[in-house]
């Protein structure tokens with residue numbers, strides 16, 4: 005909650021009535037706002053002429069952008085155009101952008117959920133019927149055991165992390181599976197410090213022990229699931245003794261952890277990018293779902309599966325269908341239900357699967373894609389295999405970037421449209437626990453910056469002949485018709501504390517715990533998942549495994565947090581975390597500049613020695629555009645969700 | 660009161676504690692009856708030091724009156740004065756032009772421990788207001804006496820009696836001598852460090868904390884509230900002299916109870932309990948006061 009009192013100076017407070025944080029904030033809450041007032045905000049529409057940006061009027065910018073888009077569509081067809089939406093934008097804006105794409109005739113609409121939680125959507129929709137957290141943040145207080153895997157919760161989801169810390173200090177069980185010694189790992193009952201990329205082997209082995217000890221929930225398995233015998237067969241192969249060779253975890257430790265998870269119920273399983281950003285990301289998610297089902301931890305308060313979302317609106321932007329394989333509400337693009345949208349939008353609609361984020365740049369390289377319209381994304385920093393992104397962009401006829409700052413990506417665009425921040429516009433976000441929350445206008449925007457929904461609305465009218473929306477509210481009213489889970493939400497009834505979807509006739513107050521009686525697909529599916537090694541392995545030339553991710557202070561490509569004084573001071577420059585012993589061995593000192601090389605590229609960065617990371621593994625955050633770690637990340641995609649493997653990259657360190 | 664309020668509003672921009680969406684915040688108010696007697700959600704430090712402000716040009720500030728601040732929050736400013744008044748021109752300019760009308764709580768709030776530092780009746784104030792049923796008892800500083808010219812002056816012991824009653828309801832903690840009891844190598848600091856997530860709430864929400872970080876934004880020079888829990892705070896080219904989180908947490912308590920006491924002969928705490936309420940992991944400064952350091 006931000007309180008702007010003109011004369012007294014603005015103040016940020018946690019809203020104490022909010023069930024999400026109970027009024028508690030992390031440092032980004034308290035100190036993360038200054039970017040909003042930065043001198044570097046984009047203030048006017050810009051069009052590139054002879055390599056230089058020229059300030060133009062909105063009318064000129066909109067007309068030229070629309071005309072160029074229309075020309076490309078006419079010449080090469082609608083699939084020659086692609087849209088990249090944003091999990092930082094509102095539901096209304098995401099809905100509008102995907103609608104424009106589809107009304108124009110293409111499913112080439114995608115966004116950064118592809119690089120974080122597309123395996124969650126794919127995996128959990130397959131096994132449970134809903135790609136979302138099954139419980140609420142509040143319900144974590146009723147857990148007896150937390151199983152945290154692939155999530156540095158106190159740094160990436162600090163407020164949820166504090167619930168776990170408080171629970172642990174009260175004596176609850178905490179099992180942490182992570183290659184790094186995270187803050188939670190330090191206070192855990194058991195820390196399983198396993199090798200990166202061996203999640204499926206670890207999870208299968210945990211389930212192996214559970215069956216071996218007869219700790220599974222037989223009643224739940226019988227009544228609520230299907231596929232148990234096939235799963236049992238697969239799990240038989242994963243005795244802890246055999247799996248130790250893969251994961252590096254001692255059998256006794258693993259047995260103990262498995263017993264706690266199965267016996268000390270309810271158990272909540274929390275995971276994040278450490279699970280999803282792998283070539284087998286979707287399989288990892290389904291393994292987690294297997295564990296939840298096997299132990300009967302779904303549909304109960306205090307139990308459940310919690311994919312922790314990395315951005316304010318990843319859940320919402322995915323719900324809105326800003327994904328190439330789904331219409332709003334996760335209607336597959338090739339299903340008959342698309343008719344619903346044809347009626348709602350009064351158009352024939354495309355039913356072929358569109359291009360995903362990373363495929364878009366490939367298509368640009370091979371020449372089939374001519375234009376990309378990016379809203380609030382910075383792929384030149386955040387995408388895997390950056391050199392391919394660069395080549396793709398170079399080959400485009402038209403790149404449109406709508407943003408609040410001149411990002412690296414905006415810098416190479418043909419058209420730059422200045423947008424407003426979430427403190428300057430109205431709309432809704434859907435958070436990690438499915439809670440739809442309202443944002444309101446707090447500040448005026450600088451210069452001629454306009455809200456994303458307004459810009460999209462103008463483009464939609466001109467390019468797609470869309471009816472004009474008066475305001476975000478009128479878009480939300482349409483969302484309520486498009487997505488049954490949102491049908492009962494209104495701007496009035498979700499304010500100020502928000503409500504968790506599904507909100508509908510049967511659940512007017514929303515739904516805190518999913519799947520209490522049945523799954524949307526009837527029975528939960530247990531799926532046998534064989535372990536496959538990560539795409540990249542170490543060899544004599546590339547002898548370290550690198551994992552990438554965020555740190556506590558910065559957000560994504562750093563566009564906002566690096567323009568925020570205190571956050572930037574806390575973490576001002578790129579670095580690589582190396583185990584102290586490894587550093588000694590290769591002769592690197594703290595703060596020394598070194599080069600990291602992978603099979604895909606190389607970067608320079610500074611050494612930070614630490615004991616929190618095991619030997620043989622290094623960690624590099626991706627926030628820094630002066631040393632982009634994604635140059636090193638290859639394009640090894642999960643075949644199911646198309647997420648690149650950001651978490652396992654073979655590298656060598658050159659001192 | 661309404662008469663005095665109207666007179667003050669003629670000379671000052673008037674703010675007051677008001678409820679919005681279930682939180683008591685500060686906003687413009689048009690009448691004394693609009694001012695909430697509930698404790699505000701936060702200590703209104705931004706009246707004197709903005710969260711983020713430009714420090715190239717010293718603006719001449721408007722005269723501002725703030726009604727409904729609680730004594731513990733107001734006392735924070737009097738403690739800050741000892742450190743920054745006269746030295747920080749931006750603070751000083753606002754401080755001199757701001758009138759605070761503090762409400763004295765008739766009952767202890769939940770969690771607060773102001774009685775440990777003298778209780779809600781302050782000996783420094785602009786207007787100090789205590790309600791007794793429908794009646795208001797007001798203590799006025801000389802500076803603002805003129806607004807109460809026509810009112811009956813009462814001598815006597817009403818305030819001190821009230822103060823004694825209040826402080827007996829809320830038993831003071833044994834703060835005296837904490838500067839000698841507290842222990843450098845206590846296990847408390849490591850225990851706190853294992854839970855702390857470096858959010859900074861215990862600084863940002865504290866009515867006595869006044870630290871800033873200076874930075875440049877384009878051609879402007881700005882400053883922003885800072886937190887001594889962060890590793891970049893007071894960092895030199897050699898990095899922060901307090902490398903580990905437990906050292907930084909200890910520093911906060913030592914500053915409040917040892918260093919400030921030594922240099923200014925008072926503790927840098929008012930007992931408002933905000934750092935406890937807003938700490939997401941429940942680290943409690945009261946424990947630092949009551950902990951038996953000898954046991955270790």
Ligand code: SF4
Nearest residue numbers: 731764767768771773
């Ligand atoms: S700490 Fe004392 S002065 Fe402050 S709100 Fe509580 S009772 Fe009132």
Ligand code: SF4
Nearest residue numbers: 865928929931932934
């Ligand atoms: S240290 Fe805590 S209790 Fe003391 S004044 Fe600051 S916020 Fe209030």
Ligand code: SF4
Nearest residue numbers: 855856858859861938
């Ligand atoms: S409020 Fe608590 S968690 Fe936050 S910095 Fe202070 S002690 Fe740490």
